[in-house]
Amino acid sequence: MWFDLDDAQREFARTLNRMLSAADTPAVARAWAAGEHGPGRALWTRLSDAGVFALAVPEAYEGVGPLPVELAVALIEAGRHAVPGPLVETVAASALLTALAEEADASAGDPGDNAQALGGTTPSTGDTPRNPDSTTPSTGHNPRNPDSTTPSTGENPQNPDSTAPSTGHNPQNPGSTTGNADDATKDAHDTARGPDDITESSARAAAGFWLPRIASGRASVTLAAPAGGPYALDADAADAVFVVEAEGPTLRLAAGHSPVQPSFDPARRLARPVPAGTVLARGRAVAAATARATDWAAFATAAQTLGVGLTLLDRTVAYAKQRAQFGRPIGSFQAVKHRLADVHVALEFARPLLYGAAVALARGARDAGAAVAAAKVAAGEAAYDAARAALQLHGALGYTDEYPLSLWFRKARALRMAWGSPAHCRARVLAG
Numbered sequence: 001m002w003f004d005l006d007d008a009q010r011e012f013a014r015t016l017n018r019m020l021s022a023a024d025t026p027a028v029a030r031a032w033a034a035g036e037h038g039p040g041r042a043l044w045t046r047l048s049d050a051g052v053f054a055l056a057v058p059e060a061y062e063g064v065g066p067l068p069v070e071l072a073v074a075l076i077e078a079g080r081h082a083v084p085g086p087l088v089e090t091v092a093a094s095a096l097l098t099a100l101a102e103e104a105d106a107s108a109g110d111p112g113d114n115a116q117a118l119g120g121t122t123p124s125t126g127d128t129p130r131n132p133d134s135t136t137p138s139t140g141h142n143p144r145n146p147d148s149t150t151p152s153t154g155e156n157p158q159n160p161d162s163t164a165p166s167t168g169h170n171p172q173n174p175g176s177t178t179g180n181a182d183d184a185t186k187d188a189h190d191t192a193r194g195p196d197d198i199t200e201s202s203a204r205a206a207a208g209f210w211l212p213r214i215a216s217g218r219a220s221v222t223l224a225a226p227a228g229g230p231y232a233l234d235a236d237a238a239d240a241v242f243v244v245e246a247e248g249p250t251l252r253l254a255a256g257h258s259p260v261q262p263s264f265d266p267a268r269r270l271a272r273p274v275p276a277g278t279v280l281a282r283g284r285a286v287a288a289a290t291a292r293a294t295d296w297a298a299f300a301t302a303a304q305t306l307g308v309g310l311t312l313l314d315r316t317v318a319y320a321k322q323r324a325q326f327g328r329p330i331g332s333f334q335a336v337k338h339r340l341a342d343v344h345v346a347l348e349f350a351r352p353l354l355y356g357a358a359v360a361l362a363r364g365a366r367d368a369g370a371a372v373a374a375a376k377v378a379a380g381e382a383a384y385d386a387a388r389a390a391l392q393l394h395g396a397l398g399y400t401d402e403y404p405l406s407l408w409f410r411k412a413r414a415l416r417m418a419w420g421s422p423a424h425c426r427a428r429v430l431a432g
Contacts, residue, residue: 003355005073013073019046020081026404032084033266037237040084041220047074047083048217056094056296061211066095068296068358072303079307079415082407084267086222086234088304088419092297093223093242094214096251099289100281101207203281206253210240224254224273227294228419231270236260243273244290248282251289265410295369297419299361302354302376305415309347309383312408316340316390336393343389346382353378373420373428380416380425387412 005013023043032040047053055071057063065071071091078087213219224232225244235241235257243254254273261270281289317340320331330336353375360368387409397403416422 003352003359005069005355009070009073012070013077016047016050016052016074016077017080019050020077020083023081025081025083026407029082029084029267029407032237033269035236035260035269040237043083044085044220045217047078048215052078053090053094053217054215056091057211057215058098061098061101061207061215063094063211063215066098066362068299068361069355071300072354072358075300075303076307076310079304079309079411080311082267082308082311082411084234086220086232086238088297088300089222089228089233089238090214090220091300092225092228092293092419093221093240094211095296096223096225096242096244096289096293097203097207097211099292100203100251100285101211103285103289104201104204202279203251203285206280213239223293223297225290225294225297227290228297230272231261232257232273234269235271235273236269241273242280243277244286244293249286249290250282251280251286252277253280263414265414267407267411268414291369294419295361295372298376298425299354299357299372301415301419302350302357302372302379305376305383305412306347306350306354306379308408308412308415309343309350309379309386312383312386312390312405312412313340313343313347315405315408316343316386316393320393330393339389339393343382343386346378346385350375350378350382367432370429370432373425376420377422377425377429380422383412384416 020043023046025043028039028043031038051064052074054063055065055067055074057065059065075087075091210219210221214221219239220234220237221240221242222232222235222238223242223244224230226246232238232241232243232254235254241254241257243252244250245252255277256274257271258274259271261272263270317331320336320340321329323330331340353371357368357371357375360371365371390405391399391409394403394405397405400406420428
C-alpha cells in the first residue's frame with residue numbers, strides 16, 4: 001500500500017514544528033516536571049488554537065474528527081519536542097466518551113441534537129475562554145473543509161521506580177471544572193432507574209459536557225483504565241480524571257487523586273485516582289468503549305514515541321558530527337555510521353505502520369487493533385533503540401539529567417511500556 005501525506009498535512013506538521021520550537025518546549029517540560037503547570041497550560045492553549053485537540057473529537061461535539069492521520073502528524077511533532085501533559089489520555093478519553101455517546105444515540109435514535117440539547121441544560125461551567133492574548137497563528141489546516149479558516153484539524157503505569165507511599169490526599173485543583181461537570185452528570189444519575197439508564201443519560205451528559213471543552217482546549221482531562229494500569233497521568237494538572245474500573249465495568253469521574261508519585265520520567269506525573277466519584281456508565285457499553293479507547297491510546301502513544309525517536313536520532317547525529325576523537329568526528333567512523341543507520345531504518349519502518357494504523361482506525365476496520373499494535377511495537381522498539389544509541393554515543397553526557405537529551409531518553413523508555421508492552425502488542429498482532 002502506498003501512503004504519503006498531502007501538502008496540507010505536511011504544512012500542518014511544519015507549522016506545529018515552528019510553533020513548538022519557538023515556545024522553548026524543553027523548558028516547558030522541565031517546569032511541568034517540577035509541578036509548575038503555567039507554561040504547560042499556555043502551550044496547550046496554543047496547541048488547541050492550532051486545532052490539535054479537535055482532531056480527536058467528532059463534529060457533533062464541536063470537533064473536526066476523528067482524524068487519526070492528522071492526529072498522528074500532530075503527536076509526532078509533540079513527541080519530537082517533548083510536549084508535556086496527558087496528550088495520549090486526552091485522545092483516549094475523547095474516544096471513550098464518543099463511543100459511549102454513540103451507543104446511547106443508537107439506543108435513543110436521536111444523535112443530532114444530543115450535544116446541543118445537553119448544552120442547554122448543563123449548568124454554568126466557569127470555563128476559561130481561550131487565551132485572548134495568544135499570538136499563536138492558526139495553522140488554517142482543516143481536512144474537513146479546506147476553505148475554512150477554522151483550524152482543523154503510561155509507561156507501564158505500574159511505576160517500578162516509585163518509592164513514595166500514597167496518602168489518599170486529594171489536593172484541590174484551583175483551575176478544575178470537575179465540580180460543575182460532576183453536578184451535570186449527577187443530575188442525570190439521580191434520575192436514572194438502573195444500569196441502562198446510567199449508560200444512556202450520564203454518558204450522553206458527560207460527552208456533551210466534556211467533548212466540546214476538550215476540542216476547544218477549555219479543559220484537559222486524563223484517563224486511568226485497566227490496560228494502562230492504576231495511575232492517571234498528570235491528574236494534578238487535569239480538569240477531570242476519568243477512571244474505568246474492571247468491575248462492572250464502570251466508568252466514573254474521580255473525586256480526586258493521591259499525591260504524585262516519583263517517576264522514571266519526571267515529566268510524566270503519575271497519581272492514583274481516589275476510589276470515589278460520580279458513576280457515568282457501567283456495563284457492556286463501557287467494555288466496548290474502553291476497548292476502543294485503548295486502541296486509540298496505543299495509537300497516540302505510538303505516534304508520540306516515533307517523534308521521540310526521531311529527535312533522539314537527530315540530536316545524536318548532530319553530536320556525532322561535532323564530537324571528535326583521534327582528530328576526526330566520531331560520526332566518520334564506520335561503526336558509528338552503521339549504528340545510526342540501523343536506528344534510522346527502524347524509525348522509518350515504523351512510520352508507514354503508524355499511518356497504516358491511522359487509515360485502519362479511520363475506516364473502522366476490524367483489524368484496526370492489530371494494526372495499532374504493530375505500529376506501537378515498531379515505534380516503541382525503534383525509539384528505545386534510538387535512546388540506547390544516543391546514550392552510548394553521547395558518552396557520559398547521556399547520563400546527565402541536566403543535559404536536554406534526558407528529556408527524550410527517559411520518555412522513550414516510559415512510552416515503550418505505556419498502553420501496551422512490546423510483548424502484549426506482539427500477542428495482539430498474532431491474534432489478528
